[in-house]
Amino acid sequence: MSIVTLNVNGTTHEVDVDPSTPLLYVLRNDLGLKGPRFGCGLGQCGTCTVLIDGVAMRSCVMRTSQARGEITTLEGLSKNGNLDPLQQAWIDEQVPQCGFCHNGQLLNARALLDRNPDPSDAEIREAMDGTLCRCMTYYRIQAAIKRAARSTMAAAQGSPTESTEAQVKGAAE
Amino acid sequence: MSTTLKLPKAMEDALHRINPSASRRDFLRASGALVVSAGFSAIPGARAIAAVAGTGLYPDPDFLQLDTWIVIHPDNTATFFVGKTDGGQGTGTAFRQMMSDELDIAYDKTSLIMGRTDITPDQGGSGGSDAIERDGLPMRRVAAEARRVLLEMAAEQLGAPVAQLKVKNATVTVSSDPARSVTYAELVGGKRFDVKLAGGNVDATGGMADIKPVDDLQYVGQSLQRYDIPAKVDGSLTWAVDVKLPGMVHARNVRPPVAGAALRGIDESSVADIPGFIRVVSRGNYVAVICEREEQAIRAAQQLKAEWAPPADAPFPASEELFDYIRGATPTSSSDPEIEGDPDAAFAGADRVIEAEYDVPFQGHTAIGPAHALADPSDGQMTIYSNDMKSYGLRNGVAEFLGIPREQVRVIYMDGPQVYGRTAADDAGFEAAFLAHELGRPVRIQWTRDEETAWDTKGPAYSFSLRGGLDARGRVVALEYDARAVDYNHVGYNEADTVLIAQLMGRRPAEPARGNAATPAVMYAIPNRRTNSQVVALPMVWETPLRTGNLRDPNGPQVTFAYESFIDELATAARADPVQFRLDLLAGSNEDDVFRRARSIAVVRAAAKAYNWDERPSPRSRDANRRQTSGQSGAGPEESPILTGRGISYTFRSRTIAAAIAEVEVNRQTGHVWVKRLVCAHDCGLVINPEGLQRTIECGMLHALSRALWEEVQFDREKVTSVDWLSHPSLRHSDTPETIDVVLVNGDPDPDRSDLAPYGAGEASHKPLIAAVANAIHDATGVRLRRPPFRKERVLAALRAAEV
Ligand code: FES
Ligand code: FES
Numbered sequence: 001m002s003i004v005t006l007n008v009n010g011t012t013h014e015v016d017v018d019p020s021t022p023l024l025y026v027l028r029n030d031l032g033l034k035g036p037r038f039g040c041g042l043g044q045c046g047t048c049t050v051l052i053d054g055v056a057m058r059s060c061v062m063r064t065s066q067a068r069g070e071i072t073t074l075e076g077l078s079k080n081g082n083l084d085p086l087q088q089a090w091i092d093e094q095v096p097q098c099g100f101c102h103n104g105q106l107l108n109a110r111a112l113l114d115r116n117p118d119p120s121d122a123e124i125r126e127a128m129d130g131t132l133c134r135c136m137t138y139y140r141i142q143a144a145i146k147r148a149a150r151s152t153m154a155a156a157q158g159s160p161t162e163s164t165e166a167q168v169k170g171a172a173e
Numbered sequence: 174m175s176t177t178l179k180l181p182k183a184m185e186d187a188l189h190r191i192n193p194s195a196s197r198r199d200f201l202r203a204s205g206a207l208v209v210s211a212g213f214s215a216i217p218g219a220r221a222i223a224a225v226a227g228t229g230l231y232p233d234p235d236f237l238q239l240d241t242w243i244v245i246h247p248d249n250t251a252t253f254f255v256g257k258t259d260g261g262q263g264t265g266t267a268f269r270q271m272m273s274d275e276l277d278i279a280y281d282k283t284s285l286i287m288g289r290t291d292i293t294p295d296q297g298g299s300g301g302s303d304a305i306e307r308d309g310l311p312m313r314r315v316a317a318e319a320r321r322v323l324l325e326m327a328a329e330q331l332g333a334p335v336a337q338l339k340v341k342n343a344t345v346t347v348s349s350d351p352a353r354s355v356t357y358a359e360l361v362g363g364k365r366f367d368v369k370l371a372g373g374n375v376d377a378t379g380g381m382a383d384i385k386p387v388d389d390l391q392y393v394g395q396s397l398q399r400y401d402i403p404a405k406v407d408g409s410l411t412w413a414v415d416v417k418l419p420g421m422v423h424a425r426n427v428r429p430p431v432a433g434a435a436l437r438g439i440d441e442s443s444v445a446d447i448p449g450f451i452r453v454v455s456r457g458n459y460v461a462v463i464c465e466r467e468e469q470a471i472r473a474a475q476q477l478k479a480e481w482a483p484p485a486d487a488p489f490p491a492s493e494e495l496f497d498y499i500r501g502a503t504p505t506s507s508s509d510p511e512i513e514g515d516p517d518a519a520f521a522g523a524d525r526v527i528e529a530e531y532d533v534p535f536q537g538h539t540a541i542g543p544a545h546a547l548a549d550p551s552d553g554q555m556t557i558y559s560n561d562m563k564s565y566g567l568r569n570g571v572a573e574f575l576g577i578p579r580e581q582v583r584v585i586y587m588d589g590p591q592v593y594g595r596t597a598a599d600d601a602g603f604e605a606a607f608l609a610h611e612l613g614r615p616v617r618i619q620w621t622r623d624e625e626t627a628w629d630t631k632g633p634a635y636s637f638s639l640r641g642g643l644d645a646r647g648r649v650v651a652l653e654y655d656a657r658a659v660d661y662n663h664v665g666y667n668e669a670d671t672v673l674i675a676q677l678m679g680r681r682p683a684e685p686a687r688g689n690a691a692t693p694a695v696m697y698a699i700p701n702r703r704t705n706s707q708v709v710a711l712p713m714v715w716e717t718p719l720r721t722g723n724l725r726d727p728n729g730p731q732v733t734f735a736y737e738s739f740i741d742e743l744a745t746a747a748r749a750d751p752v753q754f755r756l757d758l759l760a761g762s763n764e765d766d767v768f769r770r771a772r773s774i775a776v777v778r779a780a781a782k783a784y785n786w787d788e789r790p791s792p793r794s795r796d797a798n799r800r801q802t803s804g805q806s807g808a809g810p811e812e813s814p815i816l817t818g819r820g821i822s823y824t825f826r827s828r829t830i831a832a833a834i835a836e837v838e839v840n841r842q843t844g845h846v847w848v849k850r851l852v853c854a855h856d857c858g859l860v861i862n863p864e865g866l867q868r869t870i871e872c873g874m875l876h877a878l879s880r881a882l883w884e885e886v887q888f889d890r891e892k893v894t895s896v897d898w899l900s901h902p903s904l905r906h907s908d909t910p911e912t913i914d915v916v917l918v919n920g921d922p923d924p925d926r927s928d929l930a931p932y933g934a935g936e937a938s939h940k941p942l943i944a945a946v947a948n949a950i951h952d953a954t955g956v957r958l959r960r961p962p963f964r965k966e967r968v969l970a971a972l973r974a975a976e977v
Contacts, residue, residue: 035408040622074408098261099405100590136875
C-alpha cells in the first residue's frame with residue numbers, strides 16, 4: 001500500500017492503496033463514485049470509462065499510480081448544476097434502456113465532441129465503436145450525440161436550443 | 174481498510190426520493206400497523222433507524238390490503254408499491270401512468286417502489302413480457318378501488334353523495350359547489366386505508382371499482398419521459414453494484430477449468446500471502462475466495478491453486494460438431510405430433526416439394542455487467558441487494574437453499590445491467606447469500622467477464638427440418654415442421670436445486686427439467702400440417718456451462734428464424750412476392766378471440782407500407798441490383814461490390830403481433846452485411862407510453878440483429894471458448910442501421926373500443942428479426958443462409974460457393 005494522489009471532478013484525494021490496483025476499483029470503492037462501472041476488466045467494453053485530461057480512458061486497465069491528470073467521471077460531467085448538453089440530449093432522446101453502459105457512452109461521446117464538435121455519422125460510429133451496449137441503444141445514442149452537437153453549436157451562436165422542448169413531457173422525479 | 178463508504182448527501186436524498194420506504198416505515202409505525210423493518214439499509218444511518226423499528230422478520234406483504242399497494246402521504250402525493258421490476262424498458266413509468274390515471278392523481282405527484290420483497294406485493298417480478306398485460310391489471314384495479322374508497326370518505330366529509338362529486342389531481346370537489354373540496358391527503362394522508370381487497374391470487378386482486386374506459390385515461394397514451402433516466406445519465410443512481418455496507422467483503426468465484434471437472438484439493442497457502450485475504454470457501458465443486466478489498470479478491474481468484482480432475486467423458490461436442498450431434502441424438506422427449514388435415518396425402522399430391530434445414534447455435538445473455546449481488550447476514554436476517562428480475566423467487570430460493578425461514582430473507586431489487594431472463598435464475602444472489610451465511614459478514618460477489626460469457630444461461634440451440642408442398646398455382650398445401658432443441662434441464666426460476674451453485678455443490682432435483690422445443694407462432698392457413706418438436710440433451714447434464722435458460726422470448730427468435738425463412742423459400746419457389754405470399758396465407762385462416770388474424774394482416778400491411786415495399790418475387794435480379802448500386806456509387810456496372818435486398822418476417826408473441834422488414838447491403842467481396850434500414854410494425858393493443866414502447870421495440874430489434882450478425886457461443890470438447898468481447902463479439906455502433914422506423918398499429922376490428930387491452934411488448938420485436946435479415950440477404954444475393962450468425966466469413970463462403 002502507498003499513498004496515491006488523485007484529482008477527481010475537481011477535488012484532490014489521497015488514497016492508501018496498492019498502486020497497481022486498477023483505477024476503477026479505487027474510484028468506486030475508495031472514493032465512492034458510481035459512474036464508472038465494471039463490465040469486463042479487459043479494456044473491451046467501455047463501461048468503466050473516465051476522462052483523464054479530456055481523453056476517454058478505460059479505468060479497469062489503468063493502474064491507479066498511472067492516473068495522472070484531472071479525472072472526470074460521469075458525476076463530474078455536469079457543470080454548476082447544469083447537465084452537460086449530452087446528458088440533456090440523452091434525456092430528450094430517452095436513450096437508455098437499462099443504462100448500465102451509459103457512463104461509457106456519455107464520456108466517450110464527450111471526448112468525441114471535444115475533439116470534433118460537429119461529427120459526421122461515420123465519425124460518430126467510428127469514435128463510439130468500441131463502447132458496447134448490450135441493450136442495443138446505439139441508434140438513439142447516435143441521435144443524441146447529433147442532437148447535443150447541434151444544441152451546443154446553436155447555443156454558441158446564440159440561438160435557442162431544441163433541447164428545451166422535451167422538458168415539458170413527463171415529470172422526471 | 175476502507176470498504177465502507179458514506180454516500181454523499183445528494184445521493185442519499187436522491188435515493189430517498191426514489192425509495193421513500195423510510196417514510197412508509199414511519200407511517201406504518203405511526204399508524205400502529207405491523208412495522209415493516211429497515212428502509213434503505215444501504216444508507217448509513219438508515220440502519221440505525223431500522224434497528225429502532227425492529228429487525229429480522231419480513232412477513233409477506235398482504236396483497237389483499239389496499240395499504241400494501243398505495244400510500245397517500247400528508248403532502249397529497251402518493252407512492253405505489255408493485256411487485257414488478259423494470260429491466261430498462263420503462264415499465265415502471267408505465268405502471269405509474271396507469272395507476273395515476275385510475276387514482277386520479279397527477280403523475281408527477283406519484284412515486285413507485287418495485288420488487289422489494291419486504292414491502293411490495295409479490296407479483297412475481299418480471300418475465301414473459303407480461304408486466305403491462307397481466308400485472309398492470311391488478312395495479313389499475315387497486316388504484317381504482319382506492320379512488321372509490323376516497324370518494325366515499327369525501328362524500329361523508331363533504332356531506333354530498335358520491336354521484337355529486339368529481340375528482341381531479343387528488344382533490345375531491347362537489348360538482349355544484351367547487352368551494353367545497355377535500356384532498357386525498359386530508360382524507361387519508363399518513364393514515365391507513367385499512368381496506369380489504371378481493372381476489373384469489375395476486376393477479377386477480379381488485380376491489381369493487383371498475384377500471385376506467387380507455388377514453389377516460391389521461392396519462393395512458395402519453396409519451397411521458399421515463400423517471401429513471403435522469404439519474405442514470407447524471408451518475409446519481411445507486412445501482413445494485415454500488416451498495417456498500419459496514420464490514421462488507423469481496424468475493425470471486427473460482428470455476429472448474431473444464432466443464433465437469435471435480436475438485437480434488439485446494440492449496441490455501443497459495444493465496445495466504447495476499448493482503449486482505451480472508452478465506453477460501455468451497456463445497457462440492459463450488460469454490461470462492463473472499464478478501465477485504467475487491468482487487469485482492471480478484472488476485473486471489475487468479476492465484477488460487479486448486480486441483481481438478483477432468484471428467485472421463487467429453488461433456489459436449491465442440492460447437493462445430495453441435496448440429497450433427499443434435500440431428501443424431503436420441504431425443505429425451507418428443508411431443509405428440511400436431512396434425513391437421515392429411516399431410517401425407519397432400520405432399521403426395523403436391524406439384525412441388527421444398528425441403529430445408531436450419532440451425533441456430535447457443536446464444537448467451539452476456540450482459541454488459543456480469544452477475545453480482547450483495548448479501549447482508551446481520552441481525553439474524555438475510556438481505557440481498559440484487560438486480561434479480563424475479564426478486565420474490567430469489568427470496569424463496571435463498572431461504573430454501575440456506576434452510577432458514579423465508580421470513581428472515583428479503584431481497585431489495587435495484588437497477589442493474591439488462592436482464593432479459595438472465596436474472597430469473599440469479600446465481601450471484603444465491604452465491605452472495607451462501608458466502609455471507611458462511612462468513613457472518615456482508616459479502617459482495619461479482620462475476621468476471623469470462624465467467625459471465627462462459628457460464629451464464631444460454632438460449633437453446635436448435636436444428637430444424639422443414640418440408641413444404643406447393644400446388645401448381647404456388648399455394649402452400651402442406652407443411653411439415655420438425656424442431657429439435659438442446660434444452661434438456663432448462664434451469665428454473667431461482668430454484669434452490671438448479672441454480673449454478675447448487676449444481677456445483679451436487680444438490681439437484683430427482684429429475685432434470687424436461688425442457689421445451691417450440692412451434693411457430695403464425696396465423697397462416699395451411700390446410701395440411703404436421704408439427705413435431707423434440708428435446709435433446711448434451712452428454713453432460715449438470716454443472717455444465719451450456720445451461721439453457723430464458724433468453725428474451727426463450728425460443729421465439731430461433732423458431733421464427735427457421736419458419737419465416739422457410740416461408741420465404743416457399744414464396745421464392747412460387748415466384749410470389751414475400752409480403753403478398755404471407756397476406757394470402759393469412760387471408761384464409763380463422764380468427765381467434767384476440768383478433769390475431771386481423772391484427773396480423775394489419776401489421777404486415779403496415780410494415781410493407783412504411784417500408785414502401787415494391788411488389789416482386791425474391792431474389793432481386795442481379796441486373797436490378799447492379800443498376801441500383803452502381804448508380805448509387807457512380808462506379809461502373811461491374812465495379813460495385815454492394816448488393817442490396819430486403820426481407821420481411823412476421824410472427825406474434827402471445828397477443829402481440831410484430832412484422833419486421835430489414836434492408837441489407839451485402840459486400841460480395843468481403844461478405845460483410847450491413848443492415849441499413851429496419852422497419853417494425855407492432856400491435857400490442859392499448860399503448861401506455863408510445864415513446865417508451867418505440868425505444869423498446871427498436872432495442873428489441875437491434876438485440877436480435879446482434880444475434881443475427883454476431884452472436885454464437887463457441888466451445889471445444891472441454892469448455893466454452895467464448896469468454897470475452899473478442900471471442901464473443903456483439904453488435905457495435907458501426908453495425909447500427911441508418912434508419913429505424915417503428916409503426917404502432919392498432920389492428921383491432923374495433924380500434925376505439927373502451928376496453929382495449931394492452932399486451933406485452935418486451936420481446937415481440939425481437940422475435941422476427943433474424944429471419945428478416947436472412948430473407949434480405951437472400952433477396953440481395955440469391956444465397957440462402959440457414960444458420961446464424963451471418964458473420965462475414967460465413968457469408969463470404971456461401972457467396973463463393975454460389976459464385977455470386
Ligand atoms: S470494464 Fe473497462 S473496458 Fe470493460
Ligand atoms: S442500456 Fe443496457 S447495456 Fe446499454
